């Protein structure tokens with residue numbers, strides 16, 4: 001959960017020798033409570049460092065956002081949404097990057113998050129070319145678990161892709177990057193309209209075509225609408241990419257890529273495994289309501305997706321306790 005609200009600043013106690021005795025004060029943290037280490041990543045207005053809490057010696061990833069940059073790029077809504085959604089996920093026991101606390105100084109905002117020691121999923125796919133059936137089943141199941149939790153809260157991620165699937169020290173999935181997420185307010189039935197911030201992110205990002213556009217759903221292209229089923233489309237793209245080593249819809253030209261998405265033009269290499277092909281085929285469906293899982297009622301997970309033969313033998317309830325299959 002997020003560190004409690006700032007009480008009167010407790011006197012800074014020097015770290016005692018026995019960390020078990022330091023019950024870290026719950027005062028609002030400041031950058032001085034951390035030893036900042038190396039940069040582990042850069043965003044368009046953020047830098048992510050590895051950092052150590054001087055009271056507990058625990059390691060975190062701290063995302064530092066430059067305030068003037070956020071304002072200049074009109075990203076305050078995006079940052080506010082990211083914080084809001086991460087706080088809603090505070091009680092999740094698995095599948096997501098945790099937000100431990102936030103604080104600011106004159107120039108910057110600080111997000112103290114769990115550190116995904118094994119980085120993004122994408123390089124792990126690229127390193128081996130493509131996943132075998134065991135890895136694909138395990139990682140698809142972990143991502144599905146995350147989507148079940150997210151959609152149960154009425155949150156649509158809207159930007160699921162291998163760069164936003166991080167891996168912890170034990171190689172379990174930590175879904176991240178919720179700035180683009182949609183929180184369904186009252187009527188979770190009707191698909192929500194893609195709001196300005198998603199369009200801005202999508203148009204501006206896809207303008208430079210940095211990969212966000214590859215997983216865009218047909219409904220977003222056709223009538224600017226998104227629903228939980230948009231994340232199921234992205235899941236289909238993710239499973240295809242784990243199996244194929246490449247995303248299903250590819251082209252140097254973004255326009256041609258969009259055409260392929262709208263015409264559902266993707267190929268399954270020969271020698272394909274029937275179960276994976278069938279699973280992907282039932283998610284990459286143009287009509288959102290026809291996608292596998294789209295008719296499962298909200299908040300009760302995705303029984304029809306779990307039941308697909310592709311997940312034969314997967315125990316969804318104990319995934320986060322299992323040792324992930326080796327990637328080779």
Ligand SMILES: Nc1ncnc2c1ncn2[C@@H]1O[C@H](COP(=O)(O)OP(=O)(O)OP(=O)(O)O)[C@@H](O)[C@H]1O
Nearest residue numbers: 040041042043044045046048061097113114115116
């Ligand atoms: N909790 C984390 N643990 C480890 N690495 C992280 C963590 N959060 C982010 N990163 C890495 O840091 C880099 C920057 O992430 P950040 O969220 O700041 O920007 P981004 O989402 O990649 O880009 P943009 O801000 O344009 O959306 C990414 O490559 C990401 O993989």
Ligand SMILES: O=C(O)C[C@H](Cc1nc2cc(Cl)cc(Cl)c2[nH]1)c1ccc(Cl)cc1
Nearest residue numbers: 067070076079080083102103104109110111
């Ligand atoms: O202390 C809090 O939690 C609330 C502040 C609120 C807040 N101050 C901001 C300044 C800027 Cl420039 C942009 C956003 Cl989105 C801002 N949000 C805050 C601080 C840090 C972080 Cl990471 C997020 C929000």
Ligand SMILES: O=C(O)C[C@H](Cc1nc2cc(Cl)cc(Cl)c2[nH]1)c1ccc(Cl)cc1
Nearest residue numbers: 131132133136243244269272273276277280
């Ligand atoms: O059995 C193997 O190792 C090779 C097969 C080949 C294969 N099956 C595929 C299914 C799809 Cl949907 C796409 C591609 Cl590129 C596919 N390639 C395969 C099947 C399923 C998985 Cl998960 C991985 C690899």
